[in-house]
Amino acid sequence: MKKKPSIATRAIHGKKLHAYKGPLSTPIYQTSTYRFESSDDAIRYSKGDTSVYVYSRYHNPSVEDVEEKLSVMNDADAAALFSSGMAAISTAILSIVKSGDEIISTPSLYGGTYRFFRDVLPLYNIKVKYVAADALSDISKLATRNTKLFYCESPTNPTVGIVDLHKAIVEVQKAGKKSGTKIFTMIDNTFATCLYQSPFTIGFDAIVESATKYIGGHSDILAGVVVGKKEYIKNVRHLAKYLGGCADPFAAFLLSRSLKTFQLRVDKQSENALMLAKHFEKHSKVSRIFYPGLQSHPQHAIAKKQMSGYGAMVCLEVKGGVKSAVKVCDSLKVAVNAMSLGGAETLVSIPVYSSHVNMSGEELAKHGVTPGMIRISIGAEGIDDLIEDFEQALKGI
Ligand SMILES: Cc1ncc(COP(=O)(O)O)c(C=O)c1O
Known part of the structure; x- marks a missing residue:
């Protein structure tokens, strides 16, 4: 092939494009351990040869198949698969920061990540400072010699807010120069996926993602991934050995299967999301609707600059607060x-x-969350069925 294969091709084949001989689908290596041919294998392993399969918390071929696919899809050196998005995020972060270090993060984050920052990291003397997405130039003011990590999520959960990623990288570099430290940059790319956003081309060092979501795509497994440079992923794997959040071979098999339809699914879901968002933008029962693909979205211009598609998450705020939100959610039939x-x-x-x-x-x-908000993860159903469903549910409030 002359030019680089598309993301869809990479998701389906990984690196096994040319004259690769073997099973078409990677088998489920449902094993905790591996037979050594002789103790030579153990000796090689003890000397650091990572090609020797020893134990499935360290290596597993079904898991490695998915890691290979996710690294080539993201145009990265390497990826490490985990048992959940939170296992990936916590291990990725703890591979960078230690006691006494500081993190600067944008505040709109998945609640689990935010609570990890609020409730867990301080127990280990790791401080998180927040910078508003519309005040990224404050990063320099917040950074100290102890700042080791800049973390963000874009689009954000649940309000699909957009962080200007180019500006964030510029500001982090400025801050790093001022404080004389290298500040590692990490982004949660769960909502956009590599299909619509390429943080590495913008300058990020690592991507974390809940593979439970679009990569898995069928609401039947939990998984997470960290993607980045070889040396960094080596450190992540080292820590993962001890924290133990390794991916399960059966989940990996399902992920590999899911990746075959990754682009088909995500494109269809995103197309549905835009149609649904447009339909309900001026609805009498809706006070606000957030979707980065709408011109009315406050950061639409930034989204257009840094994303090649807008994803399938929509946030709808209904009139009448949480009572109305509950009523709508309980009335939906599709x-x-x-x-x-x-x-x-x-x-x-x-x-x-x-x-x-x-x-x-x-x-x-701070997170921009109000009681009347309903987060909608748009699926791949027929769009007319979805519109009719939300219309009838909104009628009841
Ligand atoms: C943006 C985002 N990141 C991370 C996570 C955590 O992923 P998991 O539930 O797979 O641990 C979630 C879960 O909802 C999420 O929405």
Whole structure:
């Protein structure tokens, strides 16, 4: 092939494009350990030869197949697969920061990540400072010699807010020069996926993603991934050995299978999302609707600059607050009232009762979350069925 294969091709074949001999689908290596041919294998392993299969918490061929695909899809050196998005995120972060270090992050984050920053990292003397997405030039003011990581999520969960990624990288570099440190940059790319956003070309050092969502795409497995440079992923793997959040071979098999339809699914879901968002933009029962592909989205211009598609997450704020939101969610007949996202089924959830539970009014305001919001993960159903479903549910409020 002369030019680089598309993301769809890379998702289906990984690196096994030319004259590769072997099973078409990677088998499920459902094993915890591996037979050594002789103790020579153990000796080689003890001397650091990572090609020797020893134990499935370290290596597993089904898992490696997915890691290879995700690294080539992201145009990266390497990827490490985990048992969940949070296992990936926590291991990725703890591979960079230690006691006494500081993180600068944008505040609009998946609730689990935010609570990890708020409740867990301080126990290990790791401080997180927040910079508003519309005040990224403050990064220099916040950075100190101890700042080791800049972290962000874009689009954000649940309000699909956009962080200007180019500006963030420029500001982090400026801050690093001023404080005389290298600040590592990491982004949660779960909502956009590599199909619509390429953080490495913008200058990010690492990507984390909940593979439970669009990569898995069928709401039937939990997984997470960290993607980056070889040396960094080596450190991540080292820590993962001890934290133990390794991916399961059966989940890896399902992921490999899911990747074959990755682009088909995500494109269709995103097309549905734009149509649904446009349809309900001026609805009498809707006070606000957030979708980065709408011209009315506050950061549409930034999204257009840094994304090649807008994804399939929509945030709808209904008139009448949380009572109305509950009524709408309970009246839907096609869309499902369930907490995850990214699958073929349209799912709805109320952030104040789900991803953003356990947060004060002040914290919710910082995240831009209001009680009347419904987060919609648009699926691959027929768009007419979805529009009719939301129309009838909204009629009831
Ligand atoms: C943006 C984002 N990142 C990370 C996670 C955590 O992923 P997991 O549930 O696979 O641990 C989620 C989960 O909803 C998420 O929405």
